[in-house]
Amino acid sequence: MPFLNPAPTPTPDSEPFWQAANCGELLIKHCEGCGQAHWYPRPNCPFCASDRTVWRKASGRGTIQSHCHLRRVADPYVLAYVTLEEGPTMMTNIIDCDPDSLKIGDPVTVSFIPSADPDQRVPVFTVQV
Amino acid sequence: MFRTPLAYIVGAYEHPLRDAPETSVAQLHAEVALGALADAGLSKDDVDGFFCGPDAPGTGPLSLADYMNLNLRHVDTTNTSGSSYLIHVAHAVQAIAAGKCNVALITLAGRPRQQGKGKGSLKRADDPNQPDFQWEHPFGLQILGAYGMVAERHRHLYGTTAEQMGWVKVAASHHAQHNPHAMLRKVVTVEDVVTSPLVAGPLHRLDCCVVTDGGGALVVARPEIARSLKRPLVAVIGCGEAPMGQAGGYAEITNTAAQRSGAAAFAEAGITPADIQYASLYDSFTITAMLQIEDLGFCEKGQVGRFVMDGNLISGVGKLPFNTDGGGLCNNHPVNRGGMTKALEAVRQLRGEAHPAVQVPNCRLALANAIGGQLGVRHASSTLILERE
Numbered sequence: 372m373p374f375l376n377p378a379p380t381p382t383p384d385s386e387p388f389w390q391a392a393n394c395g396e397l398l399i400k401h402c403e404g405c406g407q408a409h410w411y412p413r414p415n416c417p418f419c420a421s422d423r424t425v426w427r428k429a430s431g432r433g434t435i436q437s438h439c440h441l442r443r444v445a446d447p448y449v450l451a452y453v454t455l456e457e458g459p460t461m462m463t464n465i466i467d468c469d470p471d472s473l474k475i476g477d478p479v480t481v482s483f484i485p486s487a488d489p490d491q492r493v494p495v496f497t498v499q500v
Numbered sequence: 501m502f503r504t505p506l507a508y509i510v511g512a513y514e515h516p517l518r519d520a521p522e523t524s525v526a527q528l529h530a531e532v533a534l535g536a537l538a539d540a541g542l543s544k545d546d547v548d549g550f551f552c553g554p555d556a557p558g559t560g561p562l563s564l565a566d567y568m569n570l571n572l573r574h575v576d577t578t579n580t581s582g583s584s585y586l587i588h589v590a591h592a593v594q595a596i597a598a599g600k601c602n603v604a605l606i607t608l609a610g611r612p613r614q615q616g617k618g619k620g621s622l623k624r625a626d627d628p629n630q631p632d633f634q635w636e637h638p639f640g641l642q643i644l645g646a647y648g649m650v651a652e653r654h655r656h657l658y659g660t661t662a663e664q665m666g667w668v669k670v671a672a673s674h675h676a677q678h679n680p681h682a683m684l685r686k687v688v689t690v691e692d693v694v695t696s697p698l699v700a701g702p703l704h705r706l707d708c709c710v711v712t713d714g715g716g717a718l719v720v721a722r723p724e725i726a727r728s729l730k731r732p733l734v735a736v737i738g739c740g741e742a743p744m745g746q747a748g749g750y751a752e753i754t755n756t757a758a759q760r761s762g763a764a765a766f767a768e769a770g771i772t773p774a775d776i777q778y779a780s781l782y783d784s785f786t787i788t789a790m791l792q793i794e795d796l797g798f799c800e801k802g803q804v805g806r807f808v809m810d811g812n813l814i815s816g817v818g819k820l821p822f823n824t825d826g827g828g829l830c831n832n833h834p835v836n837r838g839g840m841t842k843a844l845e846a847v848r849q850l851r852g853e854a855h856p857a858v859q860v861p862n863c864r865l866a867l868a869n870a871i872g873g874q875l876g877v878r879h880a881s882s883t884l885i886l887e888r889e
Contacts, residue, residue, distance in 0.1 A: 410749030439648030459749025
Protein backbone atom coordinates (compact mmCIF):
# COMPACT_ATOMS: atom_id res chain seq x y z
CA MET A 372 0.00 0.00 0.00
CA PRO A 373 1.71 3.26 -1.04
CA PHE A 374 1.66 6.12 1.47
CA LEU A 375 -1.05 8.70 0.78
CA ASN A 376 -1.10 12.22 2.20
CA PRO A 377 -3.90 12.84 4.70
CA ALA A 378 -6.91 14.34 2.94
CA PRO A 379 -7.61 18.03 3.45
CA THR A 380 -10.84 19.10 5.12
CA PRO A 381 -12.05 21.99 2.94
CA THR A 382 -14.07 24.83 4.44
CA PRO A 383 -16.79 26.66 2.46
CA ASP A 384 -14.40 29.46 1.48
CA SER A 385 -11.63 27.09 0.34
CA GLU A 386 -13.67 24.89 -2.03
CA PRO A 387 -12.40 26.66 -5.19
CA PHE A 388 -8.80 25.95 -4.19
CA TRP A 389 -9.34 22.22 -3.71
CA GLN A 390 -11.47 21.90 -6.86
CA ALA A 391 -8.71 23.61 -8.85
CA ALA A 392 -6.14 21.29 -7.29
CA ASN A 393 -8.02 18.37 -8.82
CA CYS A 394 -7.67 20.10 -12.20
CA GLY A 395 -3.94 20.62 -11.77
CA GLU A 396 -4.09 24.32 -10.93
CA LEU A 397 -2.56 26.04 -7.92
CA LEU A 398 -4.70 28.99 -6.83
CA ILE A 399 -3.61 31.67 -4.42
CA LYS A 400 -5.46 34.65 -3.02
CA HIS A 401 -4.64 38.19 -4.18
CA CYS A 402 -6.07 41.29 -2.58
CA GLU A 403 -7.52 43.92 -4.90
CA GLY A 404 -7.45 46.35 -2.01
CA CYS A 405 -3.71 46.43 -1.36
CA GLY A 406 -2.34 44.32 -4.21
CA GLN A 407 -0.66 41.73 -2.00
CA ALA A 408 -0.84 37.96 -2.40
CA HIS A 409 -1.10 35.92 0.79
CA TRP A 410 -0.93 32.35 2.06
CA TYR A 411 -2.85 30.49 3.42
CA PRO A 412 -5.99 31.70 1.59
CA ARG A 413 -8.56 33.71 3.53
CA PRO A 414 -11.72 35.65 2.57
CA ASN A 415 -10.30 38.80 4.18
CA CYS A 416 -6.80 40.05 3.36
CA PRO A 417 -4.45 39.49 6.33
CA PHE A 418 -2.65 42.77 5.50
CA CYS A 419 -5.39 45.36 4.81
CA ALA A 420 -8.45 43.34 5.97
CA SER A 421 -10.27 44.03 2.70
CA ASP A 422 -12.83 41.46 1.57
CA ARG A 423 -11.86 42.11 -2.07
CA THR A 424 -9.66 39.02 -2.29
CA VAL A 425 -9.72 36.99 -5.49
CA TRP A 426 -8.34 33.62 -6.56
CA ARG A 427 -5.61 33.76 -9.17
CA LYS A 428 -3.75 30.93 -10.81
CA ALA A 429 -0.17 30.76 -9.58
CA SER A 430 2.70 29.87 -11.88
CA GLY A 431 3.39 26.78 -9.80
CA ARG A 432 7.07 27.68 -9.56
CA GLY A 433 8.92 28.55 -6.40
CA THR A 434 12.03 27.94 -4.32
CA ILE A 435 12.62 25.93 -1.16
CA GLN A 436 12.60 28.22 1.91
CA SER A 437 13.35 25.25 4.17
CA HIS A 438 12.87 21.51 4.30
CA CYS A 439 12.98 18.67 6.78
CA HIS A 440 13.37 14.96 6.12
CA LEU A 441 11.21 13.08 8.66
CA ARG A 442 13.27 9.91 8.81
CA ARG A 443 11.94 8.04 11.82
CA VAL A 444 8.37 7.44 10.70
CA ALA A 445 6.90 4.42 8.94
CA ASP A 446 6.84 6.28 5.62
CA PRO A 447 9.60 8.91 5.63
CA TYR A 448 8.78 12.16 3.84
CA VAL A 449 10.07 15.68 3.26
CA LEU A 450 8.13 18.53 4.86
CA ALA A 451 8.94 21.88 3.28
CA TYR A 452 8.16 25.54 3.01
CA VAL A 453 8.16 26.71 -0.62
CA THR A 454 8.26 30.41 -1.47
CA LEU A 455 6.08 30.92 -4.53
CA GLU A 456 7.03 33.21 -7.42
CA GLU A 457 4.05 35.36 -6.45
CA GLY A 458 5.61 36.07 -3.02
CA PRO A 459 4.10 34.10 -0.17
CA THR A 460 5.48 30.89 1.32
CA MET A 461 3.37 27.73 1.67
CA MET A 462 3.78 24.48 3.55
CA THR A 463 4.02 21.41 1.32
CA ASN A 464 6.05 18.29 0.59
CA ILE A 465 8.95 17.75 -1.79
CA ILE A 466 8.49 14.41 -3.54
CA ASP A 467 10.51 12.22 -5.90
CA CYS A 468 13.80 13.58 -4.54
CA ASP A 469 16.95 12.51 -2.77
CA PRO A 470 16.20 14.14 0.61
CA ASP A 471 19.89 14.43 1.49
CA SER A 472 20.70 16.47 -1.61
CA LEU A 473 17.90 19.05 -1.22
CA LYS A 474 19.08 22.62 -0.72
CA ILE A 475 17.37 25.78 0.46
CA GLY A 476 16.89 27.95 -2.62
CA ASP A 477 16.44 24.99 -4.99
CA PRO A 478 13.84 25.79 -7.67
CA VAL A 479 10.76 23.58 -7.50
CA THR A 480 7.55 23.03 -9.51
CA VAL A 481 4.10 22.09 -8.27
CA SER A 482 2.43 18.80 -9.00
CA PHE A 483 -0.78 17.31 -7.69
CA ILE A 484 -0.92 13.85 -6.15
CA PRO A 485 -3.79 11.76 -4.80
CA SER A 486 -4.53 11.96 -1.07
CA ALA A 487 -6.20 9.50 1.28
CA ASP A 488 -9.46 10.80 -0.19
CA PRO A 489 -9.44 9.27 -3.71
CA ASP A 490 -11.40 12.28 -4.99
CA GLN A 491 -8.99 14.92 -3.72
CA ARG A 492 -5.49 15.78 -4.91
CA VAL A 493 -3.03 17.89 -2.92
CA PRO A 494 -0.27 20.23 -4.14
CA VAL A 495 3.30 19.04 -3.63
CA PHE A 496 6.53 20.03 -5.35
CA THR A 497 9.37 18.41 -7.27
CA VAL A 498 12.85 19.79 -7.83
CA GLN A 499 13.30 21.34 -11.30
CA VAL A 500 15.91 19.56 -13.37
CA MET B 501 15.89 47.84 42.65
CA PHE B 502 14.60 49.50 39.53
CA ARG B 503 11.01 50.09 40.53
CA THR B 504 8.66 48.91 43.27
CA PRO B 505 7.72 45.32 42.44
CA LEU B 506 4.02 44.62 42.14
CA ALA B 507 4.27 40.99 43.25
CA TYR B 508 6.71 38.27 44.26
CA ILE B 509 7.13 34.56 43.57
CA VAL B 510 6.84 33.15 47.09
CA GLY B 511 6.40 29.43 46.43
CA ALA B 512 7.88 26.99 43.92
CA TYR B 513 7.73 23.23 43.67
CA GLU B 514 8.74 20.63 41.08
CA HIS B 515 7.21 17.18 41.25
CA PRO B 516 9.98 14.60 41.85
CA LEU B 517 8.45 11.97 39.55
CA ARG B 518 9.26 11.67 35.85
CA ASP B 519 7.09 8.55 35.44
CA ALA B 520 3.82 8.63 37.36
CA PRO B 521 1.82 5.47 36.64
CA GLU B 522 0.28 5.41 40.14
CA THR B 523 -0.95 9.02 40.34
CA SER B 524 -3.93 10.61 38.60
CA VAL B 525 -3.51 13.85 36.67
CA ALA B 526 -5.75 15.71 39.15
CA GLN B 527 -3.72 14.37 42.05
CA LEU B 528 -0.46 15.45 40.39
CA HIS B 529 -1.92 18.98 40.19
CA ALA B 530 -2.91 18.81 43.85
CA GLU B 531 0.52 17.53 44.89
CA VAL B 532 2.41 20.30 43.10
CA ALA B 533 -0.04 22.90 44.43
CA LEU B 534 0.41 21.75 48.02
CA GLY B 535 4.17 21.50 47.50
CA ALA B 536 4.43 25.10 46.32
CA LEU B 537 2.15 26.38 49.09
CA ALA B 538 4.19 24.53 51.74
CA ASP B 539 7.36 25.98 50.21
CA ALA B 540 5.86 29.46 50.62
CA GLY B 541 4.56 28.83 54.13
CA LEU B 542 0.96 29.31 53.00
CA SER B 543 -2.10 27.06 52.99
CA LYS B 544 -4.67 26.33 50.30
CA ASP B 545 -7.10 28.62 52.13
CA ASP B 546 -4.81 31.57 51.40
CA VAL B 547 -5.25 31.07 47.62
CA ASP B 548 -7.76 33.38 45.98
CA GLY B 549 -6.46 33.29 42.41
CA PHE B 550 -5.92 30.16 40.29
CA PHE B 551 -4.13 29.92 36.93
CA CYS B 552 -3.88 26.79 34.80
CA GLY B 553 -3.57 25.61 31.20
CA PRO B 554 -5.37 22.91 29.23
CA ASP B 555 -3.33 20.23 31.01
CA ALA B 556 -5.81 20.84 33.86
CA PRO B 557 -8.47 18.17 33.37
CA GLY B 558 -12.05 19.38 33.06
CA THR B 559 -13.49 22.69 31.96
CA GLY B 560 -10.84 25.37 32.46
CA PRO B 561 -10.11 25.76 36.16
CA LEU B 562 -13.44 24.38 37.39
CA SER B 563 -12.68 20.71 38.05
CA LEU B 564 -9.37 21.34 39.78
CA ALA B 565 -10.71 24.22 41.87
CA ASP B 566 -13.46 21.86 43.01
CA TYR B 567 -11.01 18.95 43.55
CA MET B 568 -8.77 21.08 45.77
CA ASN B 569 -11.78 22.90 47.24
CA LEU B 570 -10.33 26.34 46.52
CA ASN B 571 -12.25 29.49 47.35
CA LEU B 572 -11.41 31.77 44.40
CA ARG B 573 -12.18 35.27 43.22
CA HIS B 574 -9.93 35.29 40.14
CA VAL B 575 -9.17 32.64 37.48
CA ASP B 576 -7.14 32.68 34.25
CA THR B 577 -6.70 29.85 31.75
CA THR B 578 -4.54 31.54 29.14
CA ASN B 579 -3.21 28.87 26.77
CA THR B 580 -0.15 29.50 24.63
CA SER B 581 1.03 25.90 24.96
CA GLY B 582 4.36 25.49 26.78
CA SER B 583 4.82 29.21 27.36
CA SER B 584 1.47 29.52 29.18
CA TYR B 585 2.89 29.24 32.69
CA LEU B 586 5.25 32.21 32.44
CA ILE B 587 2.36 34.23 31.02
CA HIS B 588 0.34 33.04 34.03
CA VAL B 589 3.01 34.56 36.29
CA ALA B 590 2.76 37.85 34.39
CA HIS B 591 -1.03 37.81 34.53
CA ALA B 592 -0.95 36.94 38.23
CA VAL B 593 1.25 39.99 38.85
CA GLN B 594 -1.22 42.14 36.90
CA ALA B 595 -4.22 40.68 38.74
CA ILE B 596 -2.56 41.26 42.12
CA ALA B 597 -1.68 44.83 41.14
CA ALA B 598 -5.28 45.40 40.07
CA GLY B 599 -6.55 44.15 43.42
CA LYS B 600 -8.22 41.08 41.91
CA CYS B 601 -6.40 38.56 44.11
CA ASN B 602 -3.74 38.36 46.82
CA VAL B 603 -2.27 34.88 46.44
CA ALA B 604 -2.16 33.30 42.98
CA LEU B 605 -1.57 29.59 42.48
CA ILE B 606 -0.28 28.33 39.10
CA THR B 607 -0.15 24.60 38.38
CA LEU B 608 1.04 22.35 35.55
CA ALA B 609 0.82 18.57 35.68
CA GLY B 610 0.16 15.53 33.56
CA ARG B 611 1.40 12.13 32.52
CA PRO B 612 2.04 11.93 28.78
CA ARG B 613 4.23 8.85 29.30
CA GLN B 614 1.21 6.91 30.55
CA GLN B 615 -0.89 8.09 27.61
CA GLY B 616 1.31 6.84 24.81
CA LYS B 617 2.97 10.13 23.96
CA GLY B 618 6.46 9.12 24.99
CA LYS B 619 7.94 8.47 21.59
CA GLY B 620 8.62 12.00 20.42
CA SER B 621 6.31 12.04 17.42
CA LEU B 622 3.55 14.07 19.00
CA LYS B 623 0.80 14.79 16.53
CA ARG B 624 -1.29 17.90 16.77
CA ALA B 625 -4.92 17.64 17.74
CA ASP B 626 -7.13 17.08 14.71
CA ASP B 627 -9.37 20.12 14.66
CA PRO B 628 -10.63 20.84 11.13
CA ASN B 629 -12.01 24.16 12.36
CA GLN B 630 -8.51 25.37 13.10
CA PRO B 631 -8.08 27.75 10.13
CA ASP B 632 -4.56 26.54 9.25
CA PHE B 633 -5.42 22.84 9.57
CA GLN B 634 -6.33 22.10 5.96
CA TRP B 635 -3.16 23.83 4.75
CA GLU B 636 -0.76 21.90 7.00
CA HIS B 637 -2.24 18.57 8.04
CA PRO B 638 -2.20 17.07 4.51
CA PHE B 639 1.57 17.57 4.41
CA GLY B 640 2.35 15.86 7.72
CA LEU B 641 3.22 18.83 9.89
CA GLN B 642 4.50 17.66 13.27
CA ILE B 643 6.68 19.23 15.93
CA LEU B 644 9.87 17.54 14.76
CA GLY B 645 9.27 18.73 11.21
CA ALA B 646 8.61 22.33 12.18
CA TYR B 647 11.74 22.57 14.32
CA GLY B 648 13.78 20.61 11.79
CA MET B 649 12.91 23.22 9.13
CA VAL B 650 13.91 26.04 11.47
CA ALA B 651 17.22 24.36 12.29
CA GLU B 652 17.91 23.67 8.61
CA ARG B 653 17.31 27.29 7.67
CA HIS B 654 19.47 28.62 10.53
CA ARG B 655 22.23 26.31 9.30
CA HIS B 656 21.77 27.63 5.75
CA LEU B 657 21.71 31.34 6.69
CA TYR B 658 24.40 31.39 9.38
CA GLY B 659 26.48 28.24 9.02
CA THR B 660 25.34 26.81 12.35
CA THR B 661 26.77 23.30 12.72
CA ALA B 662 25.58 20.07 14.33
CA GLU B 663 28.54 20.32 16.71
CA GLN B 664 27.50 23.81 17.84
CA MET B 665 23.94 22.61 18.46
CA GLY B 666 25.46 19.70 20.38
CA TRP B 667 27.11 22.08 22.85
CA VAL B 668 23.66 23.04 24.16
CA LYS B 669 22.93 19.43 25.08
CA VAL B 670 26.43 19.01 26.52
CA ALA B 671 25.88 21.97 28.87
CA ALA B 672 22.46 20.67 29.93
CA SER B 673 23.93 17.25 30.69
CA HIS B 674 26.76 18.75 32.77
CA HIS B 675 24.07 20.36 34.93
CA ALA B 676 21.75 17.33 35.02
CA GLN B 677 24.43 15.08 36.52
CA HIS B 678 23.91 16.95 39.82
CA ASN B 679 20.11 16.68 39.80
CA PRO B 680 18.97 13.42 41.43
CA HIS B 681 15.50 13.78 39.87
CA ALA B 682 16.73 14.37 36.31
CA MET B 683 15.50 11.92 33.68
CA LEU B 684 18.92 11.78 31.98
CA ARG B 685 21.93 12.28 34.29
CA LYS B 686 24.70 11.00 32.05
CA VAL B 687 27.20 13.61 30.90
CA VAL B 688 27.40 13.56 27.10
CA THR B 689 29.95 14.91 24.64
CA VAL B 690 29.50 16.78 21.38
CA GLU B 691 30.49 13.56 19.63
CA ASP B 692 27.71 11.69 21.46
CA VAL B 693 25.18 14.21 20.13
CA VAL B 694 26.34 14.26 16.51
CA THR B 695 26.65 10.47 16.34
CA SER B 696 23.17 9.87 17.79
CA PRO B 697 20.63 8.96 15.08
CA LEU B 698 19.29 11.74 12.87
CA VAL B 699 15.54 12.03 13.42
CA ALA B 700 14.36 15.07 11.47
CA GLY B 701 16.40 17.25 9.15
CA PRO B 702 19.58 18.25 11.00
CA LEU B 703 18.14 17.30 14.42
CA HIS B 704 19.76 14.31 16.08
CA ARG B 705 18.07 12.28 18.78
CA LEU B 706 20.12 14.05 21.45
CA ASP B 707 19.01 17.46 20.16
CA CYS B 708 15.51 16.60 21.43
CA CYS B 709 14.03 17.04 24.89
CA VAL B 710 12.70 14.30 27.15
CA VAL B 711 9.01 13.47 27.57
CA THR B 712 8.06 13.26 31.23
CA ASP B 713 5.16 12.93 33.62
CA GLY B 714 4.90 15.14 36.68
CA GLY B 715 4.63 18.89 36.84
CA GLY B 716 5.24 21.92 38.98
CA ALA B 717 3.60 24.87 40.64
CA LEU B 718 4.27 28.48 41.57
CA VAL B 719 2.70 30.81 44.10
CA VAL B 720 2.70 34.56 43.42
CA ALA B 721 1.71 36.98 46.19
CA ARG B 722 1.34 40.68 46.83
CA PRO B 723 4.31 42.46 48.45
CA GLU B 724 2.89 42.73 51.98
CA ILE B 725 2.25 38.98 52.06
CA ALA B 726 5.62 38.13 50.49
CA ARG B 727 7.45 40.17 53.14
CA SER B 728 5.54 38.41 55.92
CA LEU B 729 6.85 35.01 54.81
CA LYS B 730 10.19 33.45 55.67
CA ARG B 731 11.46 32.74 52.14
CA PRO B 732 13.99 34.84 50.19
CA LEU B 733 12.19 37.56 48.22
CA VAL B 734 12.01 36.92 44.45
CA ALA B 735 10.44 39.93 42.74
CA VAL B 736 8.91 39.85 39.26
CA ILE B 737 10.40 43.01 37.76
CA GLY B 738 9.76 42.50 34.04
CA CYS B 739 7.28 40.55 31.92
CA GLY B 740 6.74 40.22 28.19
CA GLU B 741 4.47 38.08 26.06
CA ALA B 742 4.27 37.88 22.28
CA PRO B 743 2.53 35.58 19.81
CA MET B 744 3.91 35.14 16.29
CA GLY B 745 2.45 33.50 13.21
CA GLN B 746 3.27 33.13 9.53
CA ALA B 747 2.54 36.77 8.67
CA GLY B 748 0.31 35.96 5.73
CA GLY B 749 3.05 33.85 4.17
CA TYR B 750 5.98 36.24 4.62
CA ALA B 751 7.56 35.15 7.92
CA GLU B 752 11.26 34.46 8.43
CA ILE B 753 11.12 31.16 10.31
CA THR B 754 14.42 31.66 12.14
CA ASN B 755 12.96 34.66 13.99
CA THR B 756 11.08 34.08 17.22
CA ALA B 757 8.62 36.10 19.25
CA ALA B 758 11.29 36.28 21.97
CA GLN B 759 12.52 39.36 20.12
CA ARG B 760 9.38 41.16 21.26
CA SER B 761 8.66 39.46 24.59
CA GLY B 762 12.28 39.93 25.63
CA ALA B 763 12.41 43.59 24.62
CA ALA B 764 9.19 44.26 26.55
CA ALA B 765 10.47 42.50 29.68
CA PHE B 766 13.88 44.19 29.61
CA ALA B 767 12.25 47.60 29.13
CA GLU B 768 9.89 46.99 32.04
CA ALA B 769 12.74 45.82 34.28
CA GLY B 770 15.03 48.64 33.19
CA ILE B 771 17.98 46.31 32.63
CA THR B 772 19.83 44.80 29.65
CA PRO B 773 20.81 41.24 28.73
CA ALA B 774 24.33 41.92 30.04
CA ASP B 775 22.86 42.27 33.55
CA ILE B 776 21.41 38.73 33.55
CA GLN B 777 23.42 36.27 35.68
CA TYR B 778 21.35 33.15 34.98
CA ALA B 779 18.93 32.25 32.15
CA SER B 780 16.31 29.52 31.96
CA LEU B 781 15.64 28.98 28.25
CA TYR B 782 13.00 26.76 26.69
CA ASP B 783 14.86 23.79 25.25
CA SER B 784 12.36 21.58 23.47
CA PHE B 785 15.25 21.18 21.04
CA THR B 786 18.79 22.54 21.14
CA ILE B 787 17.90 24.96 18.33
CA THR B 788 14.99 26.35 20.39
CA ALA B 789 17.31 27.53 23.17
CA MET B 790 19.78 28.87 20.61
CA LEU B 791 17.23 31.08 18.88
CA GLN B 792 16.18 32.54 22.25
CA ILE B 793 19.81 33.39 23.04
CA GLU B 794 19.92 35.44 19.84
CA ASP B 795 16.45 36.93 20.04
CA LEU B 796 16.69 37.93 23.72
CA GLY B 797 19.86 39.81 22.85
CA PHE B 798 22.55 37.69 24.51
CA CYS B 799 24.39 37.65 21.15
CA GLU B 800 23.97 39.02 17.63
CA LYS B 801 21.49 37.31 15.29
CA GLY B 802 23.25 34.44 13.58
CA GLN B 803 26.14 34.26 16.07
CA VAL B 804 24.67 31.78 18.54
CA GLY B 805 26.56 28.83 17.07
CA ARG B 806 29.85 30.36 18.14
CA PHE B 807 28.32 31.70 21.38
CA VAL B 808 27.34 28.30 22.79
CA MET B 809 30.64 26.55 22.05
CA ASP B 810 33.27 25.52 24.57
CA GLY B 811 30.90 25.31 27.51
CA ASN B 812 29.71 28.91 27.43
CA LEU B 813 26.33 27.79 28.84
CA ILE B 814 27.85 25.69 31.67
CA SER B 815 27.59 27.16 35.15
CA GLY B 816 31.01 28.02 36.53
CA VAL B 817 32.58 27.72 33.08
CA GLY B 818 30.84 30.05 30.64
CA LYS B 819 29.34 33.51 30.46
CA LEU B 820 25.67 32.53 30.35
CA PRO B 821 24.80 29.71 32.79
CA PHE B 822 21.54 28.19 31.53
CA ASN B 823 19.10 25.51 32.65
CA THR B 824 21.13 24.42 35.67
CA ASP B 825 18.53 21.77 36.54
CA GLY B 826 19.34 19.99 33.27
CA GLY B 827 16.44 21.67 31.43
CA GLY B 828 14.03 19.92 29.12
CA LEU B 829 16.91 18.28 27.31
CA CYS B 830 17.96 16.23 30.35
CA ASN B 831 15.85 16.89 33.43
CA ASN B 832 12.15 17.38 32.92
CA HIS B 833 9.63 18.51 30.30
CA PRO B 834 6.34 17.67 31.98
CA VAL B 835 3.32 17.35 29.70
CA ASN B 836 5.51 18.59 26.82
CA ARG B 837 5.05 22.05 28.32
CA GLY B 838 8.37 23.29 29.59
CA GLY B 839 7.57 26.83 30.72
CA MET B 840 6.86 25.96 34.34
CA THR B 841 10.21 24.27 35.00
CA LYS B 842 12.00 27.30 33.54
CA ALA B 843 10.57 29.53 36.26
CA LEU B 844 11.25 26.94 38.98
CA GLU B 845 15.01 26.75 38.36
CA ALA B 846 15.27 30.54 38.05
CA VAL B 847 13.65 30.84 41.50
CA ARG B 848 16.09 28.25 42.92
CA GLN B 849 19.03 30.20 41.53
CA LEU B 850 17.82 33.49 42.99
CA ARG B 851 17.20 31.91 46.38
CA GLY B 852 20.63 30.30 46.34
CA GLU B 853 18.96 26.88 46.42
CA ALA B 854 20.28 25.41 43.18
CA HIS B 855 22.67 22.47 43.54
CA PRO B 856 25.98 23.84 44.89
CA ALA B 857 27.80 22.50 41.83
CA VAL B 858 25.69 24.69 39.51
CA GLN B 859 24.67 27.59 41.77
CA VAL B 860 25.57 30.97 40.27
CA PRO B 861 27.38 32.93 43.03
CA ASN B 862 25.22 35.72 44.49
CA CYS B 863 22.63 35.39 41.75
CA ARG B 864 20.43 38.51 41.89
CA LEU B 865 19.05 38.85 38.36
CA ALA B 866 17.66 35.93 36.37
CA LEU B 867 15.61 35.51 33.23
CA ALA B 868 13.16 32.76 32.33
CA ASN B 869 11.89 32.42 28.78
CA ALA B 870 9.50 29.99 27.17
CA ILE B 871 8.41 29.25 23.63
CA GLY B 872 5.01 27.60 23.26
CA GLY B 873 3.58 26.12 20.09
CA GLN B 874 5.72 25.48 17.04
CA LEU B 875 8.49 27.76 15.81
CA GLY B 876 8.10 28.72 12.17
CA VAL B 877 4.38 27.96 12.26
CA ARG B 878 2.66 29.57 15.26
CA HIS B 879 4.17 30.14 18.66
CA ALA B 880 4.20 32.50 21.62
CA SER B 881 7.19 33.60 23.66
CA SER B 882 6.96 34.69 27.26
CA THR B 883 9.76 36.34 29.21
CA LEU B 884 10.12 36.92 32.94
CA ILE B 885 12.87 38.91 34.61
CA LEU B 886 13.25 38.14 38.28
CA GLU B 887 15.28 39.87 40.98
CA ARG B 888 16.24 38.74 44.45
CA GLU B 889 15.94 41.50 47.02
